[in-house]
Amino acid sequence: MLRKKGALKVNQNHPVWHVDPNRSCGRCRAELGRIMNRGAFCKACKVRVCKNCREYNLKGTDWICTVCHKNL
Numbered sequence: 001m002l003r004k005k006g007a008l009k010v011n012q013n014h015p016v017w018h019v020d021p022n023r024s025c026g027r028c029r030a031e032l033g034r035i036m037n038r039g040a041f042c043k044a045c046k047v048r049v050c051k052n053c054r055e056y057n058l059k060g061t062d063w064i065c066t067v068c069h070k071n072l
């Protein structure tokens, strides 16, 4: 078990890079706040996105995320 030490080290250095998907934009990974800029769910793909990742319709009343907009 010569590799045990190495594996243990990797476990201890487990990256704290875990981003809560509920707290980040599903498109640009921007951090979403709890009160301001909380993000909203795209109607088409149900992904929570920040306000920068929305494409509004011509009336400005409805929107979908930028990715869904590109796929239209």
Ligand SMILES: [Zn+2]
Binding pocket: 025, 026, 027, 028, 029, 030, 049, 050, 051, 052, 053
């Ligand atoms: Zn975004």
Ligand SMILES: [Zn+2]
Binding pocket: 042, 043, 044, 045, 046, 047, 064, 065, 066, 067, 068, 069
């Ligand atoms: Zn979408």
